[in-house]
Amino acid sequence: MKSMKIETWIFISCTIFLVLVTPAYYFVTSASDHGTDWTGTSALTMCTLLVAMVSFYLGFHAVTDPPRPEDLEDAEIADGAGELGFFPPYSWWPLWAALTLSVITFGGAMGAYWLMIIGGVLGALAVSGWIYEFYRGEHAH
Incomplete structure (x- = not known):
């Protein structure tokens, strides 16, 4: 401590x-x-x-x-053994989230608000997929 x-x-x-x-x-x-x-x-x-x-x-x-x-001060190496936590494997969702953010930014820079809306909808899907990726398939709890 x-x-x-x-x-x-x-x-x-x-x-x-x-x-x-x-x-x-x-x-x-x-x-x-x-x-x-x-x-x-x-x-x-x-x-x-x-x-x-x-x-x-x-x-x-x-x-x-x-x-x-x-x-x-008196701890042994074995005292730190055991599970350290959950470390997720690779994920493609951060890539899609970043790409949708770049679409939103590009739409704002060009004044194409329709492109920002499309990017926002796709971004919501990408962030939802990123959040819930471990609740289905091989890694389901």
Whole structure:
């Protein structure tokens, strides 16, 4: 549990850093002759929120989960044996999801909203197939 707390504190320190840097960046850019840089300010704000989310997640699991074998000083190699989780085999669905996203983006860039609608429908099918690919066939539960 020791290293889980260390991981948590690393992300908490990054969150504190970003909480301090984001308003400083806003005030420094607003004092310039070109006006406030809203792109950088919003990017720093989103980074702050995302790192805070990871900090919260790691902090929650550091308290509630049992210690991992690699965190214990007296653990043996055999303590970490067993199933590590489910790792899916290759999948074609991410390719189709990416292609439909490119169709949506191309339709938006060309002003062809009908192409965006077609891409959205095909994208919904591709994402649904990606989500439910292990609920049928060889990998059915």
